[in-house]
Amino acid sequence: MSSSQRVPAGGGVPPDIEDIERALTRIAHLFGRHRQHNRQASEAGVPIDRAAVPLLRLLAEAPDPMRPSELAARLGVEAPHVTRQVQRLEKAGYVERVPDPDDRRAQWVRLREPGYEAVEAIRAVGRRWMFEALAEWSPAERQRLATLFHRMVDDFVAHSDYLDEAATAHKAGGRAAS
Template sequence: MASPQFPAEVPREIMEIERAITRISHLLTRSRRHDRTVAAAGVPVDRAAVPMLRLLAEQGEPMRPSEMAARLAVEAPHVTRQVQRLERAGYVERVPDPDDGRAQRVRLCDSGRDAVECIRAVGRRWMDEALAGWSPDERRLLAGLVHRMVDDFVAHADSLSDQCGLPADPHYERQP
């Protein structure tokens, strides 16, 4: 297997960006943070369920479990177990797939939509509190730079896919 080519010197600012992204990723995915968030939101769901609820809310229409698994980059049995739990809790329901009578899609119920909004509201409130010392201009600048960074990461990943002869990931779109 050929080893990838890495530059001898990595610019210091790239190392600092990578370090900051790693830190924020860790902070956002810790189980204690999840536990505090769902407790404050009043939504008793486990950590693995939140991305599914968010995905269904963002999609705005029922999705096949296989599509959910692909979008979340998880195995299909994982989605099946979570859908069963969310269905028992009344957050989602299965509906017939209009394109294939043998298949089913997963739809967010009103209580699921409310749960996602409560979780988002808690996260946004905590972010607002954490950035309380930032001016509105600084917040706008940060938002613009983060969107630009994600768009550039997506474009770069697409170009790498092209170089390797792989299809681009259709689940990440650049911001308008």
């Protein structure tokens, strides 16, 4: 980010940024609603807790099993939360815990076939709803939206990485000065 694009300490963001933030907040609220999740899970035939869906999606997209601590870090939640979700998902037959071959004390979590099927069923319902909601949009408009969304997410990730690096450097500088 160039210094000319930094927001002054007192605020003063452009109106378009405020509009984008409001739209993202509305989308997050819409997709995060309990009622929305229940309707989607019911239609998908997947009796699953709303908090478990991101964990299942992450495991479905991961090329290898993951440690619970890694799942917690990637999801931005506390490890006990992941442990409880893994226990519930294991009981339901969606995941299994397997020993880490390099560290017998540690375990990995991996998706079982019913877990993959559950994720795909939930995604299929969500995609259908999205298609129905955007039925009046042309394919070109939908593609442009997808392109912009991907660009936005990539920029958010890069900025988050920048902030993480700056915070780490600040902490290291503080320890060096002590």
